[in-house]
Amino acid sequence: MAVSNQTMVTEFILQGFSESRPLQLALFCIFFFLYIMALAGNALIVLAVRLDSGLHTPMYFFLANLAILDIGCTTTVLPKLLENLADKKSIPYVGCMTQLYFLTWFLGAELLLFTAMAYDRYVAICHPLHYTTMMSRMVCILLAGSVWAVSAISSSVHTGLMIQLTFCGPNKIEHFLCEIPTLLLLSCTSTYLNNITIVIADIYFGVINFVLTMVSYGFIISSILKIRTTEGKKKAFSTCSSHLIVVTIYYTTVIYTYILPATGSSMDNGKVVAVLYTAISPTLNPLIYTLRNKDFKTALKKIIFFIFLKGK
Template sequence: MAYDRYVAICRPLHYSTWMGRPVCALLAGSVWAVSAISTSVHTALMTRLTFCGPNQIQHFLCEVPTLLRLSCSPTTLNNVMIVVADVYFGVVNFLLTMASYCCIIASILRMRSASGKQRAFSTCSSHLLVVALYYSTVIYTYILPGSGSSLENGKVVAVLYTVVSPTLNPLIYSLRNKDVKVALRKVFF
């Protein structure tokens, strides 16, 4: 979405060629492929572990870090792969999104018309809200556990990024639709 917003605002005359069906298929396919590869690597690494002792997960999500706590075999390779995946999915994607938005903001600030600036900012605001909500909870969950955050806080934040964020996505994006705005005004005013 950050690339789509970048092309729409920074290169509007090139939008139809830069965001054509083949490019969209390539972007979606690459996300699916990278996700499938990452999941396969983590699953394969989990199958080589042995589990003994307590067999209850102290969480409501069955994620890799939670399962590693139950293993009685060495988990060094698993932990390294978790860090690699976190750096790629968290840090690299976050930096690419922020670089895209830096270019977008620079382009918006160069615009002369106030209505053009407002339209461009309103185009990006919903995506930025979703990105901020998602990344803040993911960073808290995956980067702060080393700093001694509690298991209960981790459960609350996991609910935020697995339930609340995806639930709010359609609402946040639909509020940009004029028909939805008119319907909400009729209901509440």
């Protein structure tokens, strides 16, 4: 009853990184650069996979899906962060819930997609003779569709439960984005059901998918070690090493944010970690996946050459 007599929150105040104007300007330039690089790099991956028939394989199909998720993740967070650094720190309640929905959707989908990509590499290296059958076009579409759908359903549940909570003040979010852990700290009503669903989601998206990914790579590494030639081992490992690097970075940051307790002492560290998976990781992913990939380099050269000729 006491809650009903209080003013309901209609907007939240996001906390930035610093109140120093010179530092805010520097951060604005850095994040703007990261955003443009993430958009350009991931858009090039999608374009290359779409236009080059040599990249019409399951591995690149999943990589294009990852690039789309990275574009969505950065676009959900960085424009608002740039606005925050320009001194517009408020975000409407509806805007906050929208950001929460899409961010949770994209983050969950990436974790599921990493498992699908690990399975693809497992089949390619451990069962090469059955690869075309086990990773047919229909199987790839079903896997990718399941990744997007399951994460969307999970995000809808989390956001729906968040909307059911009452926020009656304070309205200052100790973060630069709307995330589940920080928003729950501001609720005036019980968050018991929210916490239960978070634990279930952590177990499914974090623990189970991480175990499945690591098991896949256990079989992959075992198969690679059985290859007799050094050149063969290098070639096999090069097809999955980039994915393993990205998975390690991503899981480390997401687990820190969503599984470890969001205590006050960890809030500043939490901001840095959030920057890693919303800005740094989407920017680095195109570089990690393409710099050592001859097929991608060839495809990009064709695209650049085509654009150059068309411009003339």
